[in-house]
Amino acid sequence: MTIRPPRLADLTAVHAVETAVFGSHVYPDFFFRQAFDLWPGLFFVADGGDGELDGYIVGAPSETPGAAWVLSLAVRARARGRGVGRALSEALIAALAARGAGSLTLTVDPANAGAVALYRKLGFAAVGEETAYFGPGEARRVMRLALPAR
Numbered sequence: 001m002t003i004r005p006p007r008l009a010d011l012t013a014v015h016a017v018e019t020a021v022f023g024s025h026v027y028p029d030f031f032f033r034q035a036f037d038l039w040p041g042l043f044f045v046a047d048g049g050d051g052e053l054d055g056y057i058v059g060a061p062s063e064t065p066g067a068a069w070v071l072s073l074a075v076r077a078r079a080r081g082r083g084v085g086r087a088l089s090e091a092l093i094a095a096l097a098a099r100g101a102g103s104l105t106l107t108v109d110p111a112n113a114g115a116v117a118l119y120r121k122l123g124f125a126a127v128g129e130e131t132a133y134f135g136p137g138e139a140r141r142v143m144r145l146a147l148p149a150r
Contacts, residue, residue: 001054001084002047003091010045011036013053021074025134032058035071041099042068044091046075046084054079057088059096059104068096070106073115085118093122097147104147107133107140119143 006014015029035043035058042059055075061068070092075084096104108115110129124143133140 001079001082001087002049003044003087004047005040006032006036006043006045006056008036010053014045014056017053017056017074017076018072020076027072035060041095042092044088044095046079046088048079052076054082055084055088057092059092061101062105066100066102068101068104070104073106080114085115086122089118089122093145093147101147102149104145105142106144107142110139110141116141116143119145 011029011032014032015027018026018032039058039060042061043056045056046054048054053076055073057073058071059068060071070089073085073088075088093104104124105127106119106124107130108119110116122145124145126141127144128142129139130142131139
């Protein structure tokens with residue numbers, strides 16, 4: 001597996017991962033083109049070397065100086081448990097730390113035990129929970145990681 005920035009030709013495959021993982025509650029395909037243009041150094045894919053992508057992560061700076069967000073992390077079911085999510089997260093964390101960011105925040109479905117465990121292993125701590133983050137019945141746990149000072 002190789003973690004790398006996406007190429008323009010990867011964006012259809014990135015959206016395919018998005019829909020495979022999240023079903024109908026997804027970012028539209030054009031969002032990934034915009035992310036590609038806006039945050040090229042905060043967008044990574046996991047290339048399994050078999051012609052398909054195993055996952056992706058997109059981060060973005062916050063309006064708050066030194067803060068950033070994980071907008072989305074998705075790993076195909078067939079690639080879970082192989083360190084793909086961790087490798088993608090570490091690539092984003094390293095890119096943000098190199099830019100001098102001080103914190104990284106994300107939201108996660110509190111029922112997604114695997115994702116919550118991954119984020120805890122990476123050093124994220126829960127800082128809040130909202131029962132209707134994306135609307136009724138769409139709970140999200142807010143987690144934050146303090147990044148090392150440069």
